[in-house]
Amino acid sequence: MTPADRDPEFSFFVSRVAGRGTASVPVETLMKWGSQELTRVGLPPVEARWLLEWALGVDTLITAPPEAGIRAAEKYRSAIAQRRARVPFQHITGQMHFRYLTLKAGPGVFVVRPETEMIVDLALDALGEGERVVADLCSGSGAIGLALASERSQTNVTLVELDPGAARFLNANVRVTATLLRGSSIRVEIGDATRALVGEEGTFDLIASNPPYVGVADAPTQPEAQVDPEIALYGGGEDGLVTPRGIVNRAFALLKQGGTLLMEHGEGQGPALTDQASSVGFIDSITINDLAGKPRFLKATKA
Numbered sequence: 001m002t003p004a005d006r007d008p009e010f011s012f013f014v015s016r017v018a019g020r021g022t023a024s025v026p027v028e029t030l031m032k033w034g035s036q037e038l039t040r041v042g043l044p045p046v047e048a049r050w051l052l053e054w055a056l057g058v059d060t061l062i063t064a065p066p067e068a069g070i071r072a073a074e075k076y077r078s079a080i081a082q083r084r085a086r087v088p089f090q091h092i093t094g095q096m097h098f099r100y101l102t103l104k105a106g107p108g109v110f111v112v113r114p115e116t117e118m119i120v121d122l123a124l125d126a127l128g129e130g131e132r133v134v135a136d137l138c139s140g141s142g143a144i145g146l147a148l149a150s151e152r153s154q155t156n157v158t159l160v161e162l163d164p165g166a167a168r169f170l171n172a173n174v175r176v177t178a179t180l181l182r183g184s185s186i187r188v189e190i191g192d193a194t195r196a197l198v199g200e201e202g203t204f205d206l207i208a209s210n211p212p213y214v215g216v217a218d219a220p221t222q223p224e225a226q227v228d229p230e231i232a233l234y235g236g237g238e239d240g241l242v243t244p245r246g247i248v249n250r251a252f253a254l255l256k257q258g259g260t261l262l263m264e265h266g267e268g269q270g271p272a273l274t275d276q277a278s279s280v281g282f283i284d285s286i287t288i289n290d291l292a293g294k295p296r297f298l299k300a301t302k303a
Helices: 010-020 025-042 046-056 070-084 088-093 114-127 142-151 164-180 241-255 268-279
Strands: 022-027 066-070 095-098 102-104 132-135 155-161 185-190 205-209 256-262 283-289 295-302
Touching: 010 095, 022 025, 025 046, 025 066, 025 070, 046 070, 046 088, 066 070, 066 256, 070 088, 088 155, 102 142, 102 164, 114 142, 114 164, 114 205, 114 256, 132 241, 142 155, 142 164, 142 205, 155 164, 155 268, 164 185, 205 241, 241 256, 241 268, 241 283, 241 295, 268 283, 268 295
Parallel strands: 132 155, 132 205, 155 185, 205 256
Antiparallel strands: 022 066, 095 102, 256 295, 283 295
């Protein structure tokens, strides 16, 4: 049985290779086909270009050779077929981009969203100069903490994650990022972020967190989001605020006087979380909008 018999789509590539008497396919042909396939199912054609760049191993098609070998063509065909079936882009390529980092990704770890990058900007502003101690609670892939440790010197970061599946990616990303550190350090703790780091109370300058915060009634409908681990999505309870409230409470205990909590949350959760922060002793508890103008981040200072 030939590859074409097993997968009729492969005949697209086979016919072009056989007809031209060469073991290569024009990159332009691949790009046109991939764009059409994704557009047909309502996905942006730019993803076809990104997948082709990945399959060819180039940063941009500008530097790509005019012809793709049959192995690269098959890699691309497989990637387009998966994306057409709404497999997350990051699961296909095995990587996700966050600020200046390329992190390992795949089934079992939450795919970090672009809006979360703003937490790092807020954290860098809050940390000021000098050596600082930071915890990233509900760390997942490690994106927030690893970005801070790689972008800021003298930053000692602890990454806390409960899920063993996510922790495998977290540890892999720590290894990948190790060469980018500028006098900073990273350690990983496996455990419940709402009860983490016992014995280290009052020692952290900043707590950052992107916890699970989706409520039962707000389950995602986008196919890509539905494959994220449930433990990384649902915050507990109808409103999704069980874990976020737990993070607020634990952050207050872990922070030094004058320390800062920064936490991502859902659009309608700001008032409940600023109230929670104030009730446990935080001052200046405010909600910060993301770049799209949506209320998405809690910032609070320990008195």
